[in-house]
Amino acid sequence: MTVEGIRGSSDRSVLVLTSLAGGPKHGYGLIKDIEGFAGVKLGPGTLYGCLAKLEQAGLVEALPAEDRRHPYRITASGLEAVRERLAESARIAEIGLGRVAGAMS
Amino acid sequence: MSSWLFRSLVVLYPKAWRERYSKEVGDLSAELLEAGETTRLHLALGLAMSALAERVRSLHRARFVAVLLGSAALVVVLVVMAVSLFAGNGPKTTPGFIMTVKEETVARALAAAADKAEAAAMTVEMSPARACTASQLTVGFFGSGVGNPGQGITEVRITDASTVPCSLKGYPAVTFLSNVGVPMRVTVGRLPIIYGALATVVLPPGKAASAGFIVASYDFPAEGTACPTAASIRVRLPDIPQPFTVTAPVRLCRLLAGISPIVKGAELAPAL
Numbered sequence: 001m002t003v004e005g006i007r008g009s010s011d012r013s014v015l016v017l018t019s020l021a022g023g024p025k026h027g028y029g030l031i032k033d034i035e036g037f038a039g040v041k042l043g044p045g046t047l048y049g050c051l052a053k054l055e056q057a058g059l060v061e062a063l064p065a066e067d068r069r070h071p072y073r074i075t076a077s078g079l080e081a082v083r084e085r086l087a088e089s090a091r092i093a094e095i096g097l098g099r100v101a102g103a104m105s
Numbered sequence: 106m107s108s109w110l111f112r113s114l115v116v117l118y119p120k121a122w123r124e125r126y127s128k129e130v131g132d133l134s135a136e137l138l139e140a141g142e143t144t145r146l147h148l149a150l151g152l153a154m155s156a157l158a159e160r161v162r163s164l165h166r167a168r169f170v171a172v173l174l175g176s177a178a179l180v181v182v183l184v185v186m187a188v189s190l191f192a193g194n195g196p197k198t199t200p201g202f203i204m205t206v207k208e209e210t211v212a213r214a215l216a217a218a219a220d221k222a223e224a225a226a227m228t229v230e231m232s233p234a235r236a237c238t239a240s241q242l243t244v245g246f247f248g249s250g251v252g253n254p255g256q257g258i259t260e261v262r263i264t265d266a267s268t269v270p271c272s273l274k275g276y277p278a279v280t281f282l283s284n285v286g287v288p289m290r291v292t293v294g295r296l297p298i299i300y301g302a303l304a305t306v307v308l309p310p311g312k313a314a315s316a317g318f319i320v321a322s323y324d325f326p327a328e329g330t331a332c333p334t335a336a337s338i339r340v341r342l343p344d345i346p347q348p349f350t351v352t353a354p355v356r357l358c359r360l361l362a363g364i365s366p367i368v369k370g371a372e373l374a375p376a377l
Contacts, residue, residue: 044133044155045130045151045153
């Protein structure tokens with residue numbers, strides 16, 4: 001997965017990486033955490049679609065299963081990727097909000 | 106979710122994905138159902154659609170047979186789901202249980218055929234392909250969009266128009282041309298390879314553009330500077346001496362541009 005791939009197709013992947021940046025989580029924990037901070041409820045198929053792509057890209061890694069729960073954690077590459085993506089979003093938000101404010105004044 | 110339905114849905118996923126993640130998805134689905142976080146219908150539809158998405162993702166090249174077989178399996182399972190879920194009965198109490206078993210068998214057979222077709226396509230894809238030649242390729246403007254703030258992105262796609270696959274690896278060299286075809290004095294750098302090593306990209310034969318690269322440039326002028334626009338790009342692909350000329354308007358504020366390596370088309374910005 002390239003940066004362009006992340007930029008274009010995976011807002012959900014950014015949500016997953018953001019959640020894992022707060023510490024390792026299993027599937028159920030990820031769904032509840034993302035629902036809490038983003039208001040988006042991912043289904044198991046969607047969540048594992050993201051996790052599969054992120055794991056393949058080396059941005060997350062699986063930890064040993066705990067009973068029937070399967071936790072994941074973010075890697076150093078994942079932290080850097082989500083930092084870049086969130087910084088970029090913040091820059092766009094700053095410019096966009098400035099322009100909106102200018103247009104409304 | 107009843108195990109028969111989950112098994113029917115799981116067979117729709119690509120084999121490699123299924124082997125790696127099906128247990129985890131099953132455990133999570135069971136946990137969500139037990140917690141009352143979702144319904145069987147919602148869960149089943151979500152898994153079915155995700156399965157199709159994974160099939161398409163794994164088959165982003167021209168593997169139409171496998172896509173069709175996977176889609177056929179999806180249709181069978183959706184029919185089974187509709188009959189059993191909307192009737193409000195599980196298969197054990199439905200008079201059509203024997204048919205359900207048959208349909209599950211058909212779905213499994215179709216999914217297995219899709220796996221075989223996918224494996225065959227992967228084999229073709231993994232076999233060594235000769236380096237592309239100029240006569241095999243068409244190179245064209247695909248679209249433009251916004252990159253980082255203040256930057257524009259232009260996407261150039263490469264198509265193997267011949268009947269045999271070929272490969273490309275590395276960065277293209279580009280020259281920006283004015284509207285009268287004169288080379289512009291633009292400083293061109295290489296964009297970094299973010300993930301992994303520089304890879305050989307195999308282009309399958311056909312009309313679909315399956316590889317490409319991006320040109321990043323400033324589209325906002327710096328204070329007190331002009332912002333010229335190129336009318337076209339002269340592209341030299343790695344190890345191919347003959348250049349291609351791509352008609353593409355590129356704003357070149359600050360007369361700076363960056364070029365990505367050639368990557369698979371599916372890895373380029375899909376929003377463009």
